[in-house]
Amino acid sequence: MTVAVGDTVGPLRMFLSLQRLVMVSGANRDFAPTHIDNEAARAGGAPAAYADIMFVISMFERLLLEWAGPAARPRRIGPVRLHDFVVCGEDVTVAGSVVAVTAATGDGRRPGFDVEVEIGITQAERRPVSGRGTVWVPAQGSARSQRIT
Amino acid sequence: MSELLDRLPGPDGGAVVVARTVGAEEISTAAIRRYVEAHEMTSPLHSDEAAARAEGYESLIAPWSMLLTAAMPAYWEPGGEPLRPGFLPPYMWTRLGLPGSEMVTASVDIEFLEPLRVGDRITTTYTIVRTTPKATRVGDGRYVDFALEFHRQDGRLVAVERTSIYCYTPFAAEGEHR
Numbered sequence: 348m349t350v351a352v353g354d355t356v357g358p359l360r361m362f363l364s365l366q367r368l369v370m371v372s373g374a375n376r377d378f379a380p381t382h383i384d385n386e387a388a389r390a391g392g393a394p395a396a397y398a399d400i401m402f403v404i405s406m407f408e409r410l411l412l413e414w415a416g417p418a419a420r421p422r423r424i425g426p427v428r429l430h431d432f433v434v435c436g437e438d439v440t441v442a443g444s445v446v447a448v449t450a451a452t453g454d455g456r457r458p459g460f461d462v463e464v465e466i467g468i469t470q471a472e473r474r475p476v477s478g479r480g481t482v483w484v485p486a487q488g489s490a491r492s493q494r495i496t
Numbered sequence: 497m498s499e500l501l502d503r504l505p506g507p508d509g510g511a512v513v514v515a516r517t518v519g520a521e522e523i524s525t526a527a528i529r530r531y532v533e534a535h536e537m538t539s540p541l542h543s544d545e546a547a548a549r550a551e552g553y554e555s556l557i558a559p560w561s562m563l564l565t566a567a568m569p570a571y572w573e574p575g576g577e578p579l580r581p582g583f584l585p586p587y588m589w590t591r592l593g594l595p596g597s598e599m600v601t602a603s604v605d606i607e608f609l610e611p612l613r614v615g616d617r618i619t620t621t622y623t624i625v626r627t628t629p630k631a632t633r634v635g636d637g638r639y640v641d642f643a644l645e646f647h648r649q650d651g652r653l654v655a656v657e658r659t660s661i662y663c664y665t666p667f668a669a670e671g672e673h674r
Contacts, residue, residue: 361536367534370533370534371534371535373530373534374527374530374531374533374534374535374565375531375534375562375564375565376520376565376568376571376585377565377568377585378571378583378585379584379585380582387582400564400601400604401561401564401565402535404561404564404604404606405531405535405537405559405561405562406535407561408537408559408560408561409535409536409537409538412537412539413538413539417539417540417541417547417551418551420608421560421608422607422608423605423606423607423608424560424561424604424605424606424608425603425604425605425606425607425658426603426604426605426658427603427604427605428602428603429600429601429602429603454552455552
């Protein structure tokens with residue numbers, strides 16, 4: 348793939364239902380009441396049950412790897428800053444733009460690039476999460492020379 | 497709580513290891529499948545062995561973000577006290593008796609070094625690297641900066657995390673748990 352600063356990454360969208368939050372909780376084992384119970388979330392000042400940090404990190408990963416493909420490898424997700432609640436009952440949109448491209452070798456000294464992406468999560472007019480992620484992508488035509496162990 | 501407070505590094509740093517935990521479960525294909533399903537992750541590396549091998553991995557790998565789930569200790573084990581309604585995830589920052597009645601995650605930063613494989617079990621070392629007193633719009637408290645190291649069972653460092661938690665006593669009752 349060819350990558351340049353300013354390239355758009357995503358977006359990906361998901362409707363975040365309470366049912367989805369319960370499903371995510373069962374998968375990531377974060378059973379904090381505020382993530383699966385609207386009443387508990389409201390008691391803490393949120394308008395509804397809201398996603399946890401693991402969901403946020405997972406959606407950053409999804410965005411980066413669905414864009415960069417299976418040969419890519421995440422180097423870093425962060426810093427991720429939580430400004431507001433990612434609440435259920437609304438669409439979640441995750442999107443980014445490339446802010447830096449740096450030559451870097453991957454496993455087995457395979458040539459490639461570290462691509463840094465500025466990422467935001469938006470819900471309607473709100474932007475509850477902002478952050479960055481860096482993913483290594485192989486240079487075009489570079490062959491893998493060694494297995495990752 | 498006061499003992500911990502006495503040991504906490506101030507704004508100029510001076511790291512203190514405060515806890516070491518072991519993930520409740522080895523990474524399994526079943527756990528990977530549930531995680532992928534819940535987040536609708538499309539990468540073939542989590543479900544297609546041939547695709548994973550073609551990219552140089554020994555076998556299937558877990559989603560990278562599944563690290564935090566793999567590192568989470570058990571909520572309850574035989575012999576433990578019954579869980580009370582409203583129980584929280586067993587992250588150490590909920591169990592260290594940090595100052596203040598509320599805590600919010602201010603920022604998270606994870607560097608991934610090695611993929612998570614089926615059978616891996618993760619040990620986490622929690623270090624407090626800095627605390628910074630701060631009054632904010634929600635209350636009076638302090639930022640507590642953690643550095644976490646995640647090792648797999650063979651001792652290999654698989655990831656590091658830097659997390660800043662704001663622990664505070666609210667001016668008005670509001671707060672968010674991680």
